[in-house]
Amino acid sequence: MTTRRYWGLLLLLVFAVSARAQLPLSKAGLEGSTQSPSLDTLADHPQWRALLHYGRVKAGYERESYVDDPAFFLSVDGRRDARAELQATVEQLQNLPTLRCQFIARFRWLQQQGALDSELPAACDGYRQWRGTINAGAVALVFAASYLNSPSSMYGHTFLRVDPQGYRAESALLSYAVNYAAVVPDNDSSLLFAWRGMSGGYPGHFSLQPYVDKLQEYSRLENRDVWEYELNLNAAEIDRLMAHLWELQSINFDYYFMDENCSFRLLELLEVARPGLTLTAEFPVHAIPVDTVRAVREAGLVDEVVYRPSRQRELDALVAPLDAAQRQWVLTLAREPAQNLVPAFQRKSVDEQRTLLLGAYRLLRYQHNRQQRSPDVAGRSFALLRAINHLPPDAGQSATPVRPTEPDAGHATALAGLALGRFDERDYREVSLRLTYHDLLDPVAGYPRNASLNMLQATLRQVDGEGSRLQSLTLVDIRSLAPRTDFFQPISWQARGGLERSDGHPDYLAPYASGGAGGSWQILGVDISALATLRAEYNEGFENNWQAAPGLTVRGGLQREHVAAALEAEHYRFANGVERNTVGLSLNVAVAAQHGIRFNWRRVVEEGQGDEDVSLQWRYYF
Structure with missing residues (x-):
């Protein structure tokens, strides 16, 4: 064998071994x-x-x-x-x-x-038995509306519903909920949850539980609307999804409230189920649940949307048409079911009797849905049901709640704003950026009424003759101003914190925190609220920099489909004797789905010195 042929065979062998190693x-x-x-x-x-x-x-x-x-x-x-x-x-x-x-x-x-x-x-007998128990035949993405009274659910919550073969929307008894959530110790406070949830201090993992338990938690106990987005996953995609869920049993993730949260984890599951999806690429900074729902829909995964109203909304739909006398009957029957036997009630039509009795029963259930029923409440519930069953089943009026705008059809949750304004006889220009989510003047379609939740909002102002400077940085701004009625008596509350320049001392960027509670009422179509408040502020314009101030906030708001307006007044008296009084008028007009114009006027009087600030802002939601 010649030397050339020898080296040729050796090189061939090397290439063959190399190719084999790549297989x-x-x-x-x-x-x-x-x-x-x-x-x-x-x-x-x-x-x-x-x-x-x-x-x-x-x-x-x-x-x-x-x-x-x-x-x-x-x-x-x-x-x-x-x-x-x-x-x-x-x-x-x-x-x-x-x-x-x-x-x-x-x-x-x-x-x-x-x-x-x-x-x-x-x-894998365990996996086959698990799959047989679940009998997965269809999957839906479920969105539970925002719930401001729980830090973990302020933006809403998403999870998957896995339906058995032959599932029907009117029966969820055999469906399962696939949920991802942080594992939070029972003794952790809301403040600790907020800190650890933002910083990845909790483990998060997937769990599987009966779907009816989740409905009980959201639509009944927390009075949250539930939206079910039925997905068009085929059998092979469902099989991949379930097999991967099996792999994730007992696997921990670091839970982050703003990005690696319940909604982001579900997008990862859907990317496994349907290869080629790029859902997570749309959320490099934060993943708000309603935004992830919108992304899933835009990816062509949604076939149909089913709406399940909360118990509160069902009750509200039933009692809304009633006059004052009928509403009083509902309240009376809820307290004393035996009043259905008095002659005044018996003279009413069968239809009216059934409507009032049903309203009383639902009111009683609503009032005690977060408590273990006492013998007294159980007895009243049974008496009302017995009275209802003595009437014809087709009597009474229909009480189907009006279907609201679907959550993903509302405005986007991030905001950029450009404003022109005038303060202290000088013109200025402003650029604002809000990471999330919705305020009381934003278009309300798709969002809960009388609720505001804003986090991480910054405003940069440039005044004529001066350079640009940070005007304000809002870390959190939450308001819950649901009106009180004969049947619902929620407490209105607010909490704010961040940095801002006081109109009385514009050279100082003052850290502050404020909160308050009170009540709201609807009078002649206008939402009126009054809250007792407390503010803590560090202000270098004060002789003693740290000051606390009790105060009062009064607001009147009007919300329509494309127009919203508010008149608001605040009074604070700081411990050093300084009084600060503010009155403001705001008007917001939605000019397109993701565009709006907002007018703001505000006058602040502090230590006898009054200043006015007026601006016009273009707002873009993205």
Whole structure:
């Protein structure tokens, strides 16, 4: 054999060995097939990255997985190296049958790709029994409306509903809820939850529970509307979703309230179910639940939307047409069901009797839905039901709540604003940016009425003859001003905190925190609220910088589909004797789905010095 031929055969052997090393460790690879992709190719595959939760960003994929639990990875470098995790997964699934059951979604996908022998068995009786119990035939994305009285649900909450074969919307008894949430100790306060939730201080994990329990929690106990977005996932996509959920049992993620939250985790699941989706790429900074619902719908995943009104909305629809005398009967019957036997009630028509009795029963249930029923409440409920059942079942008026605008059809949650204004006889220009979410003058369609939730809003002002400076930085601004009625008596409250320049001392950026509580009422179509407040402020314009001030806030608001207006007055008296009085008028006009114009006028009087601020702002929601 000549030297040239020897070296030629040696080079051929080297190339053959190299090519063999690039083939997956499978039966096809062992036979020398070149049809299966290499490990390098599979490591960059969108489905593999989705299975490892390497979330999408605009330019590609994150450099590491969102999963923080080492039990999820088979390679010590798996969280940061998708190829290393693939190599370890192929090797260990090839030899360890128990891991094929633990990571069944990975196992099946690698078999489909030819990286594992298609005849390799996966004996997983536990998974088959679990799947048989759930009997998944359809999936819906569920949005529970915002609930300001719970820090974890201020923006609403999303989870998945898994329906059995042959599911019907009117019956949810056999459906399951797939929920992702932070694991919060019972003794953690709201302030501690807010801090740890923002900083990733809680573990989060997936759980599975009967769907009726979630409906009980949201629509009954917390009086939140529930929206069900039925997804058009096919059988293969549902199978991938369920197999991956099995893999995530007992796996912990670090929970972050603003981004890696319930809604973001569900987007990752849907990217596993339907390869090629890029849902997570749309949320590089924060993931507000209603925005993620909008993204799912825009991706073409939604077929139909089902609305489930809260108990409060059902009761409100029933009693809204009643006059004052009829409303009094409802209140009386809820307290004393035996009043249905008095002659004055018996003389009423059968239809009216049934409407009033049903209203009393629903009111009683609403008033005590967060408490364990006492013998007295149980007895009254039974007496009302018995009286209702003695009447014809078709008597009484229909009480179907009006279907509101779907949450994802409202304005976007981020805001940019440009304003021209005048203060202290000088013109200024302002740029504002709000990360989230909605205030009392924004278009109300798709949002809860009389509720405001704003976080991380900054305003930069440039005054003629001066440079630009930060005018205000609002960390949190929450208001809940639901009106009180004969049947509902919510407490109105507000909480604000951040930095702002006082009109009396514009050279100082003063840290502050304020809060208050009171009541709201609707009078002649206008929402009127009055709240006792307390403000703490650090102001270098004061002789003693730290000051506290009790105060009073009175507001009148009018909200229509495209126009909103408010007149508001505040009074504070600081401990150092300084009084601050503010009155303001605001008008907001929605000129397009994501565009608005807002006029603001405000006058502040402090220590006898009065200043006026007037501005016109263009607002863009995105």
